[in-house]
Amino acid sequence: MTTSERASTGGSASQQPPVVELDNVEIVYDRHFLAVQGVSMEVQESDIVALLGPNGAGKSTVLKMISGIGRSERGEVTRGSVSYKGEDVTNYGANEMVDRGITHILEGRRVFEDLTVEENLRCGLYRDGRRFRFDVEDYRIAFEYFPQLEEILDLKAGYASGGQQQMLVVARALIHRPELLLLDEPSLGLAPKLVRDIFETLVEINREEDITMIIADQNAKRTLEIADYGYVMENGQVELHDPAAELMEREEIKEFYLGTSGDESRYRDIRHYKIRKRWT
């Protein structure tokens, strides 16, 4: 798909380079383990992009190579290229990507357990000129979207509830003032009500703070509902991609990810379908 086609599907300003562009990327871990192959992807400014697919499809790997954190796990882009706002950032380290305004919220609510909620938020200030001092005013943006956090500032983050921890990692990332936010499984292990709240807040943040987002999540329905565009990965490859609204109408998506297909499908049919899909 070319840029001009992409623009016609509702993306913003076509002359600007996309925020993130993956061109036929192959990612190898530990020099031997091929994790992702031939992935091309475009993320337009101010969009929310959904990255869907089953466990082990390579969603996290893609996010990690965009944020550069994958380099610290011995991941490497061995073919293709990654660019950020038109600049080639293939195989850049996490440091360099943080400097460019990318914040990655890792899978599994990685709060600093031994630190209080307030100290966790404080860590979000580090990017800003490697600062030494802090000011509670700096947390204003976090409290705006997650007022609950203001009440538990002195609580050790390890003792906060799952929902609070998820809010905390998003808030910490917000204080970091990113231009692009990568979220890995923000809904994992949360009650449906909390998932709804978090996703609603993400949309607000996207609109009001103008932060571009890539959300990798197993909860395909919720993610597509808030996304502008969606990619479906399987076995380290992109199987499908379309504007989110169209993607939600696709039969295969309904069947496998949304669970809203009209007919009850049996495993044999699914397998048959998969084989057919590979060959078309």
Next chain:
Amino acid sequence: MVDVTTFLDITVSGIGLGALYALIAMGFALIYKVTGVLNFAQGQIAMIGAYGVVFLGTGAVLSSPLPAFAALAATIALGIVLGIALERIVFRQFIGEPVLSVIIVTLALGGIFSGFIAFLFGRNFRAYPPELTFGSRIDLVAGATIQTAFAIAVLLALVVVAALMLFFRYTVTGSILRAAATDEQAAMVLGVSIERTIALAWTISIAITAIGGILLAMSSDGAGFSIEATGIIIFAAVVFGGLDSIPGAFIGAIVVGLLQEYGSFYFEGGTAIVDVGPGFGEILPLLFLLVVIVVKPYGLFGTERIERL
């Protein structure tokens, strides 16, 4: 039997010795807190500080030694350089490797350091320049006195513990160092450079350890290989304090210093109430270590891992 003035005297020198240990113990706890590494070369690093002054300030190796206080300053600067160099040359290679490999590396470094010192000076006691040997004692209340080196150590240890506590508690960098210790990756995505974190920790640690080593040597008027053994003794202090706690290391070191002084005064030699035998002063802190590990494995202020079920 137990004379009050003597007891006070011993208590004071116990605290003094403890403060010396505290500097070395805090250097150890700092590394553990930030990088998760148990530094088994700590005693040897203290010894490098101690012999650094001998190297630069006496005629033992150099034909024209530096003036005593210049040698002192240069040795501390050397400690800082050593910290940076070790990170660049050695520890950076082990980022992302299991912590155990780094621990083994510290064992190797300890061997290298002590071998190097033995090569330069032999395993003998080397006297300090006279300007740095305080024969004098400072008078305290109730007839008790304190050795000048101990007095400096107490003040310095208090300054270091306060500075480090404030740093970790109230600054962004301090918080991020603690954060990086609990979750390296999650800190990296916030812009933390792990290399810089490790370099900072090692530099501060080696500098205060070297200062501890120098003061330890000053308290006995010169450097000797006995300083190497403090690497083991401070273990008792740090474990009691809770491994990753800096105030814990401070308090633990004071306790160990007191135990050692009481042990060697009241339990060995002519002054003993119960003569257990020579060297009991050094054994007592290690017995204490065993008790602590059994009774309170996380120490006084150690971080107990939060387990969610």
